[in-house]
Amino acid sequence: MTLSLQAADDSLLPPLGRVGVWFNDPDNWTGPQGLLARIVEHLEYTAIVLVIAVLIALPLGLLIGHTGRGVVLAVGLANAFRAIPTLGLVILLVGWLRPLIEFKGAVPGLLQKGAFPFFVPVMIVLVLLALPPILTSTYAGVKNVDPAVRDAAKGMGMTGWQVVRKVEIPNALPLIASGIRSATLQVIATLTVAAYLPFLGGLGRFIKDGTGRLLDPRYGYPAMVAAGLTVALLAVAIDGLMNLVQRAVVSPGVSGRFSKKDRTAVTSSPTSVAQVVQE
């Protein structure tokens, strides 16, 4: 499939200005193959991955942070996953799992007929990708809770579970949230790889299908760049939205929104999570 590409003279690419033309054509927005439908698919896939990843990583991170056990294992695994190329893992799991998956029907509103055996491996890989940032930030958030605060909670007669629920989670929430946000950004960006497989949707579809029609000024390159830019905008928009949710959920006492002094300590950006992961 790369052979046809190499034969084409890609110096004849349509100019970047064609991207604007592409965005301006309503036909590119509507219908089951349109931009809007692909955005919905992209968000559906992202939501599924994040729900699964949070359900696994959050309790595990709390457990590790609360007990202080398994730290080396968690950090080591997080670092190891960073080294594994997503695309390779997707293709490997498709090779292994596809023959084992019996269900090949459609899932209304989510998957077309035949997509399921490809969908499962992609979801597994993306969950594996989303786990480390959530796990490490949860663990780091709980670990960073002032020991005096924890002791005070114990002194008041709280049980271990009460300390986790009433003290550690609220205090760790800014870091937990930034871990989930960084996982979300990563999943939205990486989901484009899913389109490498047949039947699957999402914004990567334009990119993969565009490689076959690279020199077509009405689809190929303009559609690829347009979809790519949409992914980036989607990532920024979702991150902004999650920032609002975070502000609403985190206690003002913790976020420091009442005292100007601590404000810088809580605002989080994607790179601040990279810093956390390094620990």
Place this chain on the structure above:
Amino acid sequence: MTIWSYLTNAQTMEWLVTTLWLAAVPIVVGLAVALPIGWVASRYRWSYPPIVSIFGILYTIPSLVLFLVLPGILGTGILSPVNVAVALTVYTIALLARTVADGLSSVSQDTLAAAAAMGYTSRQRLLKVQLPLALPVIGAGLRVAAVSNVSLISVGSVIGVSQLGGLFVTGYVNSSVTPTIAGLIWFVVIALVFDAIVLLVVRSLTPWQRAVSAR
């Protein structure tokens, strides 16, 4: 074909050379660009928030998007590995600018005052005191950048850039896991090697760290 032949055949070796080049150049160039940017952010406090947020946003751009948009900006072919190299350099700068700034800022004021009292000029203080003391922090950031860069290289295969990710394409097209496993092995090995190189360089440049921990 056996896994060994996929690991070592002529095509793989050709891809390996491209991949090593794509892993090495962005790290070196990225560090060279990030050092002055990080220094500015640590030296002039007002510049820290804008620099950190601009590079934070750069880091959120999906790699595939950069691979696609760069040929339009640079005038390179869409399949040119140069796009991948430039994109990874951008990510390296985005990750390291903040790390360098934080590393330089973390050096204690007492240390800098002591150096000033010993007659160091501000330039000497930066190069002989502040930068060496910030090295462990910068090195940690460099390891993250090196390892994540290596795994990003393979994404170029989605649009057809020729490098070791081609083994994944081969595996997919031939419905065989053997080339895919060979590709994964190579990428993980390269990531480990680059991680080890950064670690060794930082260790050899910071001998005092071992002297302190040995005590």
